Amino acid sequence: MSEVYTEAAGIGVSWLDTAGPVLVWVIVLSFIFVECALIIGLFLPGDSLLFAAGVVLAQHGSDLNAWLLSAAALLVAILGNQVGYYIGRSTGSKLIARRGGKVLNRHNLDRARAFLDRKGFFAIVAARWIPWIRTLAPLIAGTARMDPRRFALATALGGLLWVPTLVLLGYYGAGLLDELPWVKTVALWVSIAFFVVGTAYGVIRYRQEMRRPAEEAEESTT
Numbered sequence: 001m002s003e004v005y006t007e008a009a010g011i012g013v014s015w016l017d018t019a020g021p022v023l024v025w026v027i028v029l030s031f032i033f034v035e036c037a038l039i040i041g042l043f044l045p046g047d048s049l050l051f052a053a054g055v056v057l058a059q060h061g062s063d064l065n066a067w068l069l070s071a072a073a074l075l076v077a078i079l080g081n082q083v084g085y086y087i088g089r090s091t092g093s094k095l096i097a098r099r100g101g102k103v104l105n106r107h108n109l110d111r112a113r114a115f116l117d118r119k120g121f122f123a124i125v126a127a128r129w130i131p132w133i134r135t136l137a138p139l140i141a142g143t144a145r146m147d148p149r150r151f152a153l154a155t156a157l158g159g160l161l162w163v164p165t166l167v168l169l170g171y172y173g174a175g176l177l178d179e180l181p182w183v184k185t186v187a188l189w190v191s192i193a194f195f196v197v198g199t200a201y202g203v204i205r206y207r208q209e210m211r212r213p214a215e216e217a218e219e220s221t222t
Helices: 003-008 016-037 039-043 046-058 065-093 106-119 122-129 133-144 148-175 181-221
Strands: none
Touching: 016 046, 016 065, 016 133, 046 065, 046 133, 046 148, 065 133, 065 148, 122 133, 122 148, 133 148
């Protein structure tokens, strides 16, 4: 793995150059599953992560790695949405709207439900490309008792259009820049910056959302 990635990630240890590909797989598969299955996924940078993974894998010059990661991330994305669907089916809308925060609230829940009502099957397919709806869609589909086979087909199709597109765009896009190494370096830095900033923003927003009910409860008792 390139020294640029090592330095940008802020991990100054030599073993990362050898263990890097494994680390990329663990991060990508874990984050994609969480984003597609759980509420905290609202705050994870799935799009930029997939693209960044493709750029990083391009440093190894192995097409097989990029295609295998695309396939594995696709399966994880589909599995994550299935988990989200059955969470929504078993727990209902309270899981999504009970906190009343700026993101996790009844208004956003109603917006996502209206989007699904208008577009149906294709809403699930398109939801892969809309960050906050990508997480809420399977939960709402489960809550609304959408036909599980129809949902499974839609989420598989959406995942097929989403995951490989971003990973391979990053991989082959970086590969086309061999003639311009400085542009590749810039692209790598930008991809990593999107990942780091997006993740940090997500953690901050998640902590704010989790504190909000406690703060409101304290205000109501004073």
